[in-house]
Amino acid sequence: MKTRFICCAAGLAAMAALPFLLSQGLLNAAIQMLIAALFASAYNLLCGQAGMLSFGHAAYFGVGAFATVHAMNAVGGAGLLPTPLMPLAGAVGGLVFGGIAGWFATQRSGTYFAMITLAIAELVHSLAPHLKGVFGGEAGLSTMRMPAWGFDFGSTIQVYYLTLAWVLLSLALLYAYTRTPLGRLTLGLRENSHRLRFLGYNVHGVATLVFALSAMFSGVAGSLQVISNESANYVVFDPALSAAAVLNTYIGGVQVFLGPALGAALMTFFGYAVSDLTRSWLLYQGILFVLVMMFMPTGLSGLAGLAAGLRNRYGLARMLPVFLLAIGAAAAATAGAVFLVELLQRLFSQEYRALLQLDPGGAWPPVALYGHSWRVASAATWGLPASLFAAAGLLAWRCRARLAGCEASGEAPAAMAPRVQDTKEAA
Numbered sequence: 001m002k003t004r005f006i007c008c009a010a011g012l013a014a015m016a017a018l019p020f021l022l023s024q025g026l027l028n029a030a031i032q033m034l035i036a037a038l039f040a041s042a043y044n045l046l047c048g049q050a051g052m053l054s055f056g057h058a059a060y061f062g063v064g065a066f067a068t069v070h071a072m073n074a075v076g077g078a079g080l081l082p083t084p085l086m087p088l089a090g091a092v093g094g095l096v097f098g099g100i101a102g103w104f105a106t107q108r109s110g111t112y113f114a115m116i117t118l119a120i121a122e123l124v125h126s127l128a129p130h131l132k133g134v135f136g137g138e139a140g141l142s143t144m145r146m147p148a149w150g151f152d153f154g155s156t157i158q159v160y161y162l163t164l165a166w167v168l169l170s171l172a173l174l175y176a177y178t179r180t181p182l183g184r185l186t187l188g189l190r191e192n193s194h195r196l197r198f199l200g201y202n203v204h205g206v207a208t209l210v211f212a213l214s215a216m217f218s219g220v221a222g223s224l225q226v227i228s229n230e231s232a233n234y235v236v237f238d239p240a241l242s243a244a245a246v247l248n249t250y251i252g253g254v255q256v257f258l259g260p261a262l263g264a265a266l267m268t269f270f271g272y273a274v275s276d277l278t279r280s281w282l283l284y285q286g287i288l289f290v291l292v293m294m295f296m297p298t299g300l301s302g303l304a305g306l307a308a309g310l311r312n313r314y315g316l317a318r319m320l321p322v323f324l325l326a327i328g329a330a331a332a333a334t335a336g337a338v339f340l341v342e343l344l345q346r347l348f349s350q351e352y353r354a355l356l357q358l359d360p361g362g363a364w365p366p367v368a369l370y371g372h373s374w375r376v377a378s379a380a381t382w383g384l385p386a387s388l389f390a391a392a393g394l395l396a397w398r399c400r401a402r403l404a405g406c407e408a409s410g411e412a413p414a415a416m417a418p419r420v421q422d423t424k425e426a427a
Contacts, residue, residue, distance in 0.1 A: 064219025094219020253299020
């Protein structure tokens with residue numbers, strides 16, 4: 001508990017200091033990371049805790065966004081609420097629309113529930129460009145942040161702190177919800193809804209309430225998006241946004257409260273950092289998602305919990321070589337995969353095909369990659385990624401052997417930290 005408190009305090013201090021450490025462009029990226037973290041945490045309330053997989057959560061994000069736009073433009077542009085309280089408009093919009101949509105969607109479960117949520121989101125996405133009075137058509141609607149409480153909200157720093165305050169408040173409320181009796185019932189929906197019904201609970205009512213609460217916090221995230229951009233259009237209903245919520249949540253890990261927030265923040269930063277370096281950044285994102293689902297179903301937070309559990313069980317001194325071997329294997333495999341993907345991306349690009357057409361009978365032109373020209377027909381070019389993959393396999397084998405040796409030698413001495421019960425508690 002003490003370690004967890006120290007980590008949270010250090011994280012809060014780091015987030016509070018970011019405006020003094022980052023440029024304006026990176027600070028805008030930090031705002032998007034916070035919004036994505038809140039959206040993923042709101043989605044996890046429905047998907048991770050209640051066990052209801054939704055494929056259309058962007059609908060409630062978008063409704064919250066447009067509710068905020070109209071609230072900011074009301075009363076001749078003065079706004080229905082002061083700018084710091086504008087996310088309440090998004091919360092109300094998400095809650096109302098989520099309650100209505102949730103009442104219909106939760107009539108079914110499993111695959112049927114997922115398809116209903118997808119259908120609702122697609123319906124809103126299709127109607128939005130045609131309802132110009134509500135959504136502004138394809139151009140969308142614009143607004144302006146008004147001064148309030150002694151702040152003009154004209155700087156990125158003030159917007160960042162406003163976003164941070166609302167994200168922290170929302171995360172605190174979501175965490176408090178998990179400690180309430182209703183939060184326990186939410187877990188019951190995931191584990192055994194039939195038993196809840198047998199015990200006399202209104203399962204449909206509880207599911208609708210959870211759906212509405214998840215939509216409400218998604219609306220807050222959409223509202224913060226509008227406050228940051230001062231505009232909104234029908235793109236906020238795009239299915240890609242719903243897919244990003246699912247991807248971020250599962251990459252971070254649904255079994256740990258802050259797992260989805262961690263996954264969303266990392267993937268948002270990944271998009272900002274890597275999209276300027278390569279055209280294949282979406283492919284890397286997809287590969288990461290597939291690897292997590294295949295080998296780390298508990299997500300990145302679950303991996304951290306596993307490492308903490310091994311450290312507590314066997315001690316840091318015995319686990320340090322294992323951790324270093326695992327990191328080395330991951331680094332070698334990543335380097336080999338990146339080299340291979342970038343090489344193939346250039347070989348199949350239109351520019352390279354144009355070079356081949358200039359001299360159809362000649363040799364294949366070399367590929368410029370990482371400051372070096374690589375000959376396509378050379379064995380060394382293809383041998384480099386093969387060598388990296390081989391090194392990754394060797395390091396992974398050594399890592400498994402060292403870990404098996406630790407397990408065969410028995411438990412850690414009593415002087416070491418006690419063994420944790422499971423990976424989730426260690427996280």
